[in-house]
Amino acid sequence: MTRYLRLFAFAALLCLGAPLARAVTIEKIVSPSGIPAWMVRETSTPLVALSFAFHGGSSQDEAAKAGTANLVADMLDEGAGDLDSTTFHRRLENHAIEMGFQVGRDYFHGTLRTLNEHRDEAFDLLGLALTKPRFDADAIERVRGQVLAVLRRENTNPNSIASRSWWHTAFPQHPYGREARGALDTVPLIGTADLRDFVRRAFARNELTISIVGDVDAKAAGDLIDRAFARLPAKNDLKAIPAATPQGIGRRIVIDVDVPQAVVTFGGNGIERSDPDFMAAYIVNHILGGGSFSSRLYREVREKRGLAYGVSDSLVWFKRAAVVLGGTATRADRTADALDIIEKETKRMADNGPTTAELAAAKSYLKGAYALSLDSSSKVAAQITQIQLDNLGIDYIDKRQKLIDAVTIDNAKRVAKRLYGGGMLVTVAGKPKGLASSGTAN
Amino acid sequence: MTLRSILGLAAVLAAAFAMPASAADSQVADYKLTNGLELVVIPDHRAPVVTHMIWYKVGAADEVAGHSGLAHFLEHLMFKGTAKHPAGEFSQVVASLGGQENAFTTSDYTGYFQRVPRGDLATVMAFEADRMTGLQLTDEVVLPEREVILEEQNQRVGNNPRARLSEQIAAALYLNSPYGRPVIGWRHEMEQLTRDDAIGFYRRFYGPNNAAVVIAGDVTPEAALKLAEDTYGKVAPHASIAPRVRPREPKPTAARSLTLADPRVELPIVQRDYLVPSFHTAKPGQSEALEVLAHVLGSGSNSRLYRALVMDQKIAVAAGAWYDSSALDDSRFGVYGSPKDGVTLPQLETAIDAVIADVAAKGITAEELDRTKTRLIADAVYAHDSQASMARWYGSALTTGATVEDVTHWPDRVRNVTAEAVQDAARQWLDKRRSVTGYLIKDTSPQAERRS
Numbered sequence: 050m051t052r053y054l055r056l057f058a059f060a061a062l063l064c065l066g067a068p069l070a071r072a073v074t075i076e077k078i079v080s081p082s083g084i085p086a087w088m089v090r091e092t093s094t095p096l097v098a099l100s101f102a103f104h105g106g107s108s109q110d111e112a113a114k115a116g117t118a119n120l121v122a123d124m125l126d127e128g129a130g131d132l133d134s135t136t137f138h139r140r141l142e143n144h145a146i147e148m149g150f151q152v153g154r155d156y157f158h159g160t161l162r163t164l165n166e167h168r169d170e171a172f173d174l175l176g177l178a179l180t181k182p183r184f185d186a187d188a189i190e191r192v193r194g195q196v197l198a199v200l201r202r203e204n205t206n207p208n209s210i211a212s213r214s215w216w217h218t219a220f221p222q223h224p225y226g227r228e229a230r231g232a233l234d235t236v237p238l239i240g241t242a243d244l245r246d247f248v249r250r251a252f253a254r255n256e257l258t259i260s261i262v263g264d265v266d267a268k269a270a271g272d273l274i275d276r277a278f279a280r281l282p283a284k285n286d287l288k289a290i291p292a293a294t295p296q297g298i299g300r301r302i303v304i305d306v307d308v309p310q311a312v313v314t315f316g317g318n319g320i321e322r323s324d325p326d327f328m329a330a331y332i333v334n335h336i337l338g339g340g341s342f343s344s345r346l347y348r349e350v351r352e353k354r355g356l357a358y359g360v361s362d363s364l365v366w367f368k369r370a371a372v373v374l375g376g377t378a379t380r381a382d383r384t385a386d387a388l389d390i391i392e393k394e395t396k397r398m399a400d401n402g403p404t405t406a407e408l409a410a411a412k413s414y415l416k417g418a419y420a421l422s423l424d425s426s427s428k429v430a431a432q433i434t435q436i437q438l439d440n441l442g443i444d445y446i447d448k449r450q451k452l453i454d455a456v457t458i459d460n461a462k463r464v465a466k467r468l469y470g471g472g473m474l475v476t477v478a479g480k481p482k483g484l485a486s487s488g489t490a491n
Numbered sequence: 492m493t494l495r496s497i498l499g500l501a502a503v504l505a506a507a508f509a510m511p512a513s514a515a516d517s518q519v520a521d522y523k524l525t526n527g528l529e530l531v532v533i534p535d536h537r538a539p540v541v542t543h544m545i546w547y548k549v550g551a552a553d554e555v556a557g558h559s560g561l562a563h564f565l566e567h568l569m570f571k572g573t574a575k576h577p578a579g580e581f582s583q584v585v586a587s588l589g590g591q592e593n594a595f596t597t598s599d600y601t602g603y604f605q606r607v608p609r610g611d612l613a614t615v616m617a618f619e620a621d622r623m624t625g626l627q628l629t630d631e632v633v634l635p636e637r638e639v640i641l642e643e644q645n646q647r648v649g650n651n652p653r654a655r656l657s658e659q660i661a662a663a664l665y666l667n668s669p670y671g672r673p674v675i676g677w678r679h680e681m682e683q684l685t686r687d688d689a690i691g692f693y694r695r696f697y698g699p700n701n702a703a704v705v706i707a708g709d710v711t712p713e714a715a716l717k718l719a720e721d722t723y724g725k726v727a728p729h730a731s732i733a734p735r736v737r738p739r740e741p742k743p744t745a746a747r748s749l750t751l752a753d754p755r756v757e758l759p760i761v762q763r764d765y766l767v768p769s770f771h772t773a774k775p776g777q778s779e780a781l782e783v784l785a786h787v788l789g790s791g792s793n794s795r796l797y798r799a800l801v802m803d804q805k806i807a808v809a810a811g812a813w814y815d816s817s818a819l820d821d822s823r824f825g826v827y828g829s830p831k832d833g834v835t836l837p838q839l840e841t842a843i844d845a846v847i848a849d850v851a852a853k854g855i856t857a858e859e860l861d862r863t864k865t866r867l868i869a870d871a872v873y874a875h876d877s878q879a880s881m882a883r884w885y886g887s888a889l890t891t892g893a894t895v896e897d898v899t900h901w902p903d904r905v906r907n908v909t910a911e912a913v914q915d916a917a918r919q920w921l922d923k924r925r926s927v928t929g930y931l932i933k934d935t936s937p938q939a940e941r942r943s
Contacts, residue, residue, distance in 0.1 A: 353635060378650070
C-alpha cells in the first residue's frame with residue numbers, strides 16, 4: 050500500500066536512518082558448495098534479508114556504451130530461464146518477495162527480502178536472474194526507454210546538472226567521471242551482447258560478497274546461498290581501473306539554468322578508506338559539514354543567516370579514488386555569500402582544525418549514531434556488506450569505537466589540513482547573481 | 492526497473508494503517524494521562540534503544556487562511572529554545588548521545604522525534620515536555636528561520652516542476668477544504684509570517700490534550716507510563732482545544748483540468764487526483780477497498796496501468812496509482828503516467844480512462860485480489876523490522892482520527908475485502924467529476940500556457 054504525502058517537511062536536510070543499538074553478532078559461514086558469507090541471526094521477525102555485491106560496476110562500461118552495467122541491473126528482474134518478464138514479476142509479487150539491483154562505480158549490488166515461508170522460492174528466483182537472464186528484446190527496449198526518459202529529465206534538473214558537471218570535471222577521461230546510468234548518446238548503443246558480456250565478466254563466485262540477516266541458521270543460510278549463487282562461474286574477468294585524483298581544483302563552473310534557487314556542488318580530494326588517517330578525517334568532516342544540526346556549515350549557512358535549507362559534505366571513497374563532496378541550494382542573490390562562507394569555514398578548518406570540545410562531541414555522536422543506524426535487517430545486511438567490501442574485518446563494529454577514541458586533537462588538526470588544505474572544485478547550476486565561472490581547465 | 496524512480500515520486504511511503512498481525516501487537520499499550528495526553532507504547536526489545544515521538548493534532552489544515560505555512564514554520568521554530576533550555580541545547584544533548592532527531596509537518600499533524608539509547612528516554616521526554624509550553628522566540632532567531640523555510644520552498648517546489656503540478660492539482664481539487672493549501676505555504680504568505688503569528692499558533696494548539704506520544708523500543712509500558720507522568724504529566728491541560736472541524740468539500744460536480752508548462756520539462760506527465768474518503772471519513776470497508784484498488788491499478792509492473800500502457804500498448808514509460816488513506820478529512824486517490832516519445836498526453840489520458848473503465852465494468856480477478864492481499868499483509872510484517880516505521884504508523888493514525896485498535900486490526904480488514912467491494916470502489920469514486928486532471932508539459936513558447 051502506498052501513500053502519497055502532501056508534504057513531509059523535515060526540519061533538516063537529512064532524515065537520518067533510524068535507531069537501534071542492535072547487538073550485531075556476525076558469524077562467518079560457508080555454503081555447502083564453498084561460498085563464504087557473513088550472517089546475522091535475528092529471530093524476532095519472520096523474514097530474511099540478503100545483501101550481496103560483485104566487483105565491477107559502472108567503471109567496467111566502455112565509454113561509448115556508458116550505462117551498460119546499469120541497464121543489466123534494470124533488466125535482471127525482466128525475465129529469466131523459462132519465465133518471461135510478466136511471469137517473473139508475478140512470481141515475486143505472489144510471494145511478496147522484494148528483489149533489487151543497484152550499480153555503483155566499483156560494485157554491482159543486489160538485495161533480496163522475503164518472508165521466511167517463501168525464502169526457497171526467493172533464492173531460486175535470484176539464482177535464475179543471475180545465471181539465466183533472458184534480456185528479451187521487447188523488455189530491453191521498454192527499459193531502455195525508461196532510462197532515457199530519466200536521463201532527459203535530469204538534463205534540466207539543477208541538482209543533476211551541478212553534480213554531473215562536478216564529476217565530469219573532476220574525473221575527465223576516467224570512468225569515475227561518468228554517470229552510472231549512462232548518457233543520452235550512449236544508452237541507445239548498448240546491445241544484448243553488451244549486457245551478456247557484462248554478466249559474463251562480472252557475475253562470478255570469486256570476489257563475491259554476501260551478507261544474510263534474519264530468522265535463519267547457518268545450515269539454512271548456506272543452502273539458500275547455494276540456491277542463488279552456486280551455479281555462477283568460478284572466476285570473473287574484469288578490466289583494471291587506473292587510480293585517479295580529482296582534477297579542476299580551484300575552478301568554479303557556473304551553468305545557467307532558469308530556476309529560482311541555485312544548486313551548488315563543492316568538493317576536493319578525499320581520503321582512501323584504508324588510509325590510517327581515515328577515521329580522523331571522518332570525524333573532522335563531521336564537525337565541518339556532516340549530517341547533524343550542529344556542524345559548522347549548518348550553523349553558519351543555515352542557522353545564523355538562513356541562506357539555505359540544507360548544507361552538508363561527506364567523505365566518498367572508491368577503490369581507485371577518494372573525494373570529499375558537499376552541496377547546498379540557495380537563492381540566486383545570496384549564492385555568492387553562501388559560497389564565500391563555505392570556503393571560509395573550510396579554510397578555517399584547514400588552518401586551525403576543530404576545537405577540543407568539538408572533537409569530543411563529534412566522537413560521542415559518531416559512536417552512538419552508528420549502532421542506532423542499524424535499525425532493520427536490510428540495513429544491517431547492507432552495512433556488513435560494506436564492511437566486507439572495505440576489508441575492515443569481522444570485528445569492525447566493536448573496533449570502530451576504539452578507532453574513534455584513538456583520534457587525538459593533534460591528529461585531527463593535521464588531518465584537517467591534509468583534507469581541506471588543497472582547495473575545491475565548485476559547480477553551480479542556476480542563475481546566481483554576481484557569480485561567474487573562474488579558473489581554467491587543465 | 493522501478494516505476495517511481497522515473498516520475499520521481501520520492502514522497503511515496505508505506506501507509507498509515509499497514510499494521511501487523513503478530514504477537515508483538517498484542518503488547519501495544521494505550522494510555523491516557525489525566526491531562527489528556529495519549530500515550531502509546533510499542534515494546535521492541537531487540538536492542539537497547541527507544542524511538543520517542545510526540546504528535547500534535549495540528550497541521551497546515553488548521554491554519555487561518557492568509558497564514559499558509561505557519562504550522563510548518565512553527566515546527567522549525569520549536570528548535571529555538573525555551574526559558575529553561577536555550578536554543579540548541581536539546582539538539583546538542585541528543586547529538587552527544589549519538590541520538591537522532593527530526594520533525595515533520597503535514598496537513599493534519601506535526602511531529603517531533605528522537606531516537607536514543609533507552610537510558611536516555613527520560614531526558615528527551617523532559618526536554619520535549621518542556622517545549623510543549625515553554626517555547627520562547629525572538630526576531631533574532633525567527634527572521635533567519637523564515638529565510639530557511641523560503642529556501643526549503645524553493646528546494647522542494649520552486650525548483651521542481653513535478654511538485655508544482657501536484658500543488659496546483661491539490662489547490663484545484665479542494666474547493667473548500669484547507670487541504671488545497673500547500674503545507675509549506677504560498678510564498679507570498681510565508682514571507683509575511685511573524686514571531687507573533689508563530690507564538691499565537693503555538694499557544695492555540697500545543698498542549699498535552701492535543702497530542703499523542705508514541706514510544707517504540709526497549710521499554711516496558713509501565714516504565715514508559717511512569718516517565719510520561721513524571722514529565723508530560725506535569726503540564727497543565729490546554730483550556731480550550733477546539734474540535735477539529737474544518738470546512739468540508741461540497742459534492743464534486745465538475746471534472747476539472749489544468750496545464751502547467753515549464754521550459755525545463757523533459758518528461759511530460761498526466762496526473763489525475765480524485766476526491767475520495769480517507770479511512771476516517773469512509774464507511775467501514777471502503778477505505779480498505781480503495782487501498783486494494785490502488786494496488787491492483789497501479790502498484791508495480793503487474794498492475795493494470797503498467798501492463799496496459801507500458802507493456803501492451805507501449806505508449807508510456809511509466810504509469811501507476813496511489814491512495815492516501817491517512818487524513819482526517821476527505822483524501823485523494825491518484826493515477827499518473829508519462830508518455831513515450833510521439834504519444835500525446837490526451838492519448839495517454841484516454842488509455843488510462845479505458846483501464847479504469849474496465850475495472851469499473853468487469854471488476855478484478857481473484858488472483859489479483861489474492862496477490863494484493865498477500866503484498867499488503869507482508870508489508871505489515873516487513874514493517875515490524877523497523878521501530879521507527881511502527882511508531883510512525885501509530886502516530887499518523889492517532890492524529891488522523893483512527894485508534895490503536897484500528898491500526899492493529901488492519902490486516903483483518905484487508906483480508907475481508909471482496910472483489911465486489913473493489914469494483915464498487917472503482918465505480919463510485921473514480922468518477923471524473925470528482926477529479927482534477929493535470930498536464931505537465933514543456934513550455935516551448937515565451938507566452939506558454941496551452942494544452943499539448
